[in-house]
Amino acid sequence: MKRIGAIELGGTKAVVGAAVMDGAMRPRPIDTLRIPTTTPAETLARCAEALRGLATRMGGLDAVGVASFGPLQLDPRRPGYGGITRTPKPGWAGAPVRDHLADALGVPVAIDTDVNGAALGEGRWGAAQGLNSHVYVTVGTGIGVGVVVGGRPQHGLVHPEGGHLLVRRDTALDPYGGHCPYHGDCLEGLACGPAIEARVGRPATDLPDDHPVWDLVGDYLGQMVANLLFVLSPQRIVIGGGVGGRPGLLTRVRHHAHRHIGGYIDHPALADGLSGFVVPPGLDTGSGLAGALALGWDAA
Incomplete structure (x- = not known):
């Protein structure tokens, strides 16, 4: 069993959740919180704070998965890995999403696009x-x-x-x-x-x-x-x-x-x-958060 945190980071809001997972059954987040997407620093800090609160209830976190709006740099060999690249979202170009969360939470953080995350969630459980x-x-x-x-x-x-x-x-x-x-x-x-x-x-x-x-x-x-x-x-x-x-x-x-x-x-x-x-979708509007949980499971 693994304790996984998840963030579905959208252009207008972020959905944060966490679940205890065994990798087979569809995860049921213990809770979900919605956070407005404002500046990168404020939004990511609030996401990390929310996950720390959920982790306290679960006895810790083993990993976090993030399904994020983009475009993203997903090549680990290139500078800015895990961050947002050229985006029309004001202030978010170059935002180091993965690094910020990994530094704040001290656990492995996996990141992919929001739609790749939703695809992964629908494949695992949908x-x-x-x-x-x-x-x-x-x-x-x-x-x-x-x-x-x-x-x-x-x-x-x-x-x-x-x-x-x-x-x-x-x-x-x-x-x-x-x-x-x-x-x-x-x-x-x-x-x-x-x-x-x-x-x-x-x-x-x-x-x-x-x-x-x-x-x-x-x-x-x-x-x-x-x-x-x-x-x-x-x-x-x-x-x-x-x-x-x-x-x-x-x-x-x-x-x-x-x-x-x-x-x-x-x-x-x-x-x-x-x-x-x-x-x-088989998961209705939950595909993205489920995909983030799947990314976190794989990282753990």
């Missing part, structure tokens, strides 16, 4: 249990893509940035030029929450289920599913997030993904309109 490879996609304020193969989150030159996949836009159907400051009409630039609001003038949460923008979003996410299938060949794709969990959206995504796949790949997993291939 909608992708028992699979060798899967992808987790979060669609909300931005779009993130986490990839797990053989039970391990994937890194390469950097970590996956599938939210910036280039997709095809029919300018007659969708004249909106895109929200992304780097690429304009990439996937995130067309299908994230702020892009929807900028296109129609209302927050996505205020739109009815039959608003035509949802079919556009379903098409762009369907293109993403087809591209991920063609390039990575995952056994399942899990789609979550505030926009990703919109009722009826996954049905549209499956429809358009099936259309874009075009019958090229013949596999039983793609039968029944992709209902078993494109799925919602």
Whole structure:
């Protein structure tokens, strides 16, 4: 049994928890606390303080896992390992997240992206249990893509940035030029929450289920599913997030993904309109914190 602390560090808030784990059963945090994301120094100090409080109740901590917004430096051979790199979040570029927490808590600290963490959590205890490879996609304020193969989150030159996949836009159907400051009409630039609001003038949460923008979003996410299938060949794709969990959206995504796949790949997993291939999270909104606990378990 190990005593694991976990932090899901988001751009607006951090969720802090801890659990006694055996590595097999889904962990049940003894408590969770929510901390506003302000400056790096204040936010990380409050996260460390919260974990020290939880550790007192558990008799100590063996390790901590962090699933963080990014981009992150995840190559241990490069300067700034475990810190945030180029980010639009004011004041957070260069923040040494891992080092700050390791120094404050005196235990091993493992860190990965928030979406890689969510992918890991869904693989251990959620909608992708028992699979060798899967992808987790979060669609909300931005779009993130986490990839797990053989039970391990994937890194390469950097970590996956599938939210910036280039997709095809029919300018007659969708004249909106895109929200992304780097690429304009990439996937995130067309299908994230702020892009929807900028296109129609209302927050996505205020739109009815039959608003035509949802079919556009379903098409762009369907293109993403087809591209991920063609390039990575995952056994399942899990789609979550505030926009990703919109009722009826996954049905549209499956429809358009099936259309874009075009019958090229013949596999039983793609039968029944992709209902078993494109799925919602099994852990609901708890994927990220579960992934942070999994990272901490591995570090311990």
